[in-house]
Amino acid sequence: MFADLNQKVAVITGGSKGIGNAIALRFAQEKMNVVINYHSDEAGAQKAVDEIRQNGGDAVAVQADVSTEAGVKALLEAAVSNFGGLDVWVNNAGMEIQTPTHQISLEEWNKVISINMTGVFLGAKEALNYWLDNNKTGNIINMSSVHQQIPWPTFSSYATAKGGVKLFTETIAMEYAPKNIRANNIAPGAINTPINAKKFADPKQYAETQSMIPMQRIGDPEDVADAAVWLASDQAKYVTGTTLFVDGGMTLYAAFQDGKG
Ligand code: NAD
Numbered sequence: 630m631f632a633d634l635n636q637k638v639a640v641i642t643g644g645s646k647g648i649g650n651a652i653a654l655r656f657a658q659e660k661m662n663v664v665i666n667y668h669s670d671e672a673g674a675q676k677a678v679d680e681i682r683q684n685g686g687d688a689v690a691v692q693a694d695v696s697t698e699a700g701v702k703a704l705l706e707a708a709v710s711n712f713g714g715l716d717v718w719v720n721n722a723g724m725e726i727q728t729p730t731h732q733i734s735l736e737e738w739n740k741v742i743s744i745n746m747t748g749v750f751l752g753a754k755e756a757l758n759y760w761l762d763n764n765k766t767g768n769i770i771n772m773s774s775v776h777q778q779i780p781w782p783t784f785s786s787y788a789t790a791k792g793g794v795k796l797f798t799e800t801i802a803m804e805y806a807p808k809n810i811r812a813n814n815i816a817p818g819a820i821n822t823p824i825n826a827k828k829f830a831d832p833k834q835y836a837e838t839q840s841m842i843p844m845q846r847i848g849d850p851e852d853v854a855d856a857a858v859w860l861a862s863d864q865a866k867y868v869t870g871t872t873l874f875v876d877g878g879m880t881l882y883a884a885f886q887d888g889k890g
Contacts, residue, residue, distance in 0.1 A: 631862035634659035638712040639861065640704045642666045642695045642752060643722030645673030647822030648772065651850030652719055652857045653677050657686035659858060662712040665690045666704055666722065687712070695722045695748035701755040714765070717861045718756035720749040720794075721772040725787040725824065738786050745790035746797070753801060753812070760810055769812040770860050771798050772853075775876050777816055791816075795872060802870030811869040813860050818876025820848040843878030843886060 639656050643649040645667035653665045654677060663681065665688055667674035674690035681688040691707045693700035708715045723745045726737055749771050760767035776788040777795040795814060802812040819838045821829060828834045829847065839845055856875045859865055874880055884890065 631659055631858060631864060633863040634661050634858070634861060636660060636662065637716040637861075638662045638664075638708050638714050639717040639719060640664040640666065640708050640715065640752075640756070641719040641721055642693075642704070642748070643668065644677065645670035645690075647824060648817065648820060648850045648853045649719070649721040650677055651854040652721065653688065654680065655851070655854035655858050656717075656861065657681040657684065657688060659862075660686055661717075661861075662686070663688040664704055664707045664711070666693050666695065668692070668694060668722070695720070695752060696743040698751060701748075701751045704752070705755045705759055709759075714763075715756060715759050715767065717768045717770065718752055719770045719772070719857060719861075720752045721770075722748055723772060723774075723790075723824075725784055727783050728786075729783050730785045733786060741786035742790050742793075745787060746793045749794050749797060753797075757801070757805060757810065761808065766809040767811075768861055769798075769801070769810070770857055771812070771814050773798070773814040773816045773872060775816050775818050775874065775879050777814070777872065778880055798872075799870045806869055811865070813865075813868060813870065814872040815853060815856050815860070816872050816874045816876065816880075817853050818842060818848055818874070818879035820850060820853060822850055841879060841883050842876070843881055843883050846877055848875065848877060 644653045644665035653663050665674045678688045678690050693703045773794045774791040777791040781788045798812050798814045
């Protein structure tokens with residue numbers, strides 16, 4: 630438990646399912662008040678709200694597209710009007726489209742970049758302005774990926790967006806450190822969420838992915854939520870501008886295991 634998080638207010642984008650959902654439920658265990666953003670899955674977001682309220686916490690579900698200014702404004706407004714402020718903003722929403730790079734349309738490229746990268750900028754900007762205007766400290770957690778580091782053929786738009794998020798986070802961490810506003814990335818490896826549902830339903834692809842992970846286990850959304858709650862807490866009060874890899878060792882070059890190479 631992280632006592633300092635009690636009654637703090639968090640916005641989590643893309644919180645109706647997967648990693649964002651696990652973070653919302655984990656934050657609520659700390660008695661944080663949570664704004665759970667969803668894009669289209671209202672039922673998923675409402676289920677999380679109901680579960681949190683049944684356990685004595687508080688949450689609201691808010692529809693918004695994070696790639697729009699109106700969307701992120703609605704999320705901040707929900708935090709302030711329902712819970713009186715904002716302490717932690719988690720830019721988690723994301724998506725991927727697989728296409729060989731020479732065939733990606735401009736429309737598809739722009740869509741992946743605008744949700745995964747511009748959405749992070751817009752969310753961070755909204756939160757930063759709130760904290761600066763109100764002379765408050767704050768905490769931004771951006772969901773990057775091991776693909777901020779590992780190139781990913783046929784997913785160049787996604788890898789580009791995540792690489793951009795890495796340097797964006799490092800830049801704002803430096804820019805706002807004097808105001809005691811922290812910004813960090815979490816870089817998950819292969820996590821069992823809806824984004825991977827099709828791939829992991831195929832036993833061959835599941836085993837292939839598993840073999841790329843030194844710990845030989847696909848991660849659970851809760852593994853990522855445990856990292857997020859620590860970064861949100863005061864126990865990470867001197868941590869800013871870093872990327873916390875939650876990947877079972879995926880970025881350690883598994884092909885070299887057992888002395889190969
Ligand atoms: P997911 O598909 O389960 O969840 C993604 C969420 O983002 C969904 O709720 C979706 O509705 C939301 N979203 C998409 N576009 C949106 C928009 N325009 N506005 C608001 N919400 C939007 O996937 P996940 O695995 O939980 O992914 C969460 C984050 O973690 C993403 O940023 C993803 O890139 C990252 N990630 C996931 C993995 C993995 O293996 N699952 C690995 C590395 C990074």
